[in-house]
Amino acid sequence: xxxxxxxxxxxxxxxxxxxxxxxxxxxxxxxxxxxxxxxxxxxxxxxxxxxxxxxxxxxxxxxxxxxxxxxxxxxxxxxxxxxxxxxxxxxxxxxxxxxxxxxxxxxxxxxxxxxxxxxxxxxxxxxxxxxxxxxxxxxxxxxxxxxxxxxxxxxxxxxxxxxxxxxxxxxxxxxxxxxxxxxxxxxxxxxxxxxxxxxxxxxxxxxxxxxxxxxxxxxxxxxxxxxx
Numbered sequence: 001x002x003x004x005x006x007x008x009x010x011x012x013x014x015x016x017x018x019x020x021x022x023x024x025x026x027x028x029x030x031x032x033x034x035x036x037x038x039x040x041x042x043x044x045x046x047x048x049x050x051x052x053x054x055x056x057x058x059x060x061x062x063x064x065x066x067x068x069x070x071x072x073x074x075x076x077x078x079x080x081x082x083x084x085x086x087x088x089x090x091x092x093x094x095x096x097x098x099x100x101x102x103x104x105x106x107x108x109x110x111x112x113x114x115x116x117x118x119x120x121x122x123x124x125x126x127x128x129x130x131x132x133x134x135x136x137x138x139x140x141x142x143x144x145x146x147x148x149x150x151x152x153x154x155x156x157x158x159x160x161x162x163x164x165x166x167x168x169x170x171x172x173x174x175x176x177x178x179x180x181x182x183x184x185x186x187x188x189x190x191x192x193x194x195x196x197x198x199x200x201x202x203x204x205x206x207x208x209x210x211x212x213x214x215x216x217x218x219x220x221x222x223x224x225x226x227x228x
Contacts (some may be wrong), residue, residue: 066163139161
């Protein structure tokens, strides 16, 4: 059986770092929800480095996998952290050496590591990088079919299908955040292109009535309750 693999990346990090617009708070807002996810859903494997995150699970855990991604997006959007994701079905290998080797390494305060590789990971990275702009989760064709066949999550059809995770209220909040971000950016920048695409995707979801229930995001606050 294949693995479910998500590769997630903050949009526009390089430009914001160069412009001194990226800070400790933003990277904490990005990584800390991943720590909570790993704590609450131990069937998922997670790793975070810089502005990228990998999440994987066995195919049989697709329900928890999608709940986990919905949780991450709910937290990130509530903190205005715009993330693009590629989701694939394929092989991912996590190397755990156990015993004295890893127990010794994990005690080191100056070392953090994840031994991970696989064709599924490469596929997820390629989908994330190559599917166009927008803070959405792009789906490989096989994973889109699996989501439709075995879960209640809607899928927005397009040249590359997109996972729907937001409730109606959260969708409207994201449209508002995207519109505000567009107004602050030079229209010629990559940041503006990503925000324009994000706004379009969530407008399309609203137009087509594609939403999920807030109940699908457990152990998470409703982001609309904490964002003005």
